[in-house]
Amino acid sequence: MAAWLDRARGLAPRGQGATRPTGGRSARPPEPLTAQRVGDELTRRGYRFRIDSDGDITGTWDGNRFWFLLLGDHKEILQVRGRWAGEVAATTRLAVLQAVNDWNRERIWPKVYIREEEDGLALYAEVSVDFEHGATDAQVAATVSCGLVTATQFFDSLATLAPPAAG
Incomplete structure (x- = not known):
């Protein structure tokens, strides 16, 4: 096998460029993704959340509802999904x-979309990461942070464009 591949995989002997993280949350190898690990990360941050009737982790950040979903055949995909607390009035739909x-074209995260629901239009944002081979605590933390921060940024930018619906 090529020496550079051995180094990348951490298999090269010491002195040949092999480095391994020492200490901290990233020192442990990736572990399977679980709802417990996501909940532990939220708790570590001091966030309040609950488990809903579907067994999903959910909570409110800046007034917006978020879910932390484990998707995929083996629950290997972590999706942070947010629903904007505001309403999309029919008069602002095109804007x-x-x-x-524009957001989806110019940015990687989050994926944003409008969905028709029983009570009108709802605005969602999602960040999904596939952890098929496991995740470190640092990767779980980064995904949670990315999902919450980027969705909240988008929701804040929409608040000025879509004033509350009359009703």
């Missing part, structure tokens, strides 16, 4: 759709 399109 909001344009903002959604």
Whole structure:
């Protein structure tokens, strides 16, 4: 096997460029993703959350509802999904759709979209990461942070474009 591949995999003998993390949360190898690990990360941050009737982790950040879902055949995908607390008025639908399109074209995270629901239009943001081979605590923490921060940024930017619906 090529020496550079051995070094990348951490298999090269010491003195040949092999480095291994020491201490901290990233020192442990990736472990299977679980709801417990996601909950532990939220607790570590001091966040309040609950388990809903579907068994999903959910909570409210800046007034917006978020879910931390484990998806995939083996629950290997962590998805942080947020639903904007505001309403998308029919009169602002086209402007909001344009903002959604602009955001998705110009940024990687989060994926944002509008969905028709029983009570009108709802705005969602999602960050999904596949941890098929496990995740370190640092990776779980980064995904949680990315999902919450980027979705909240998008929701804040929409608040000025889509004032509350009359009703």
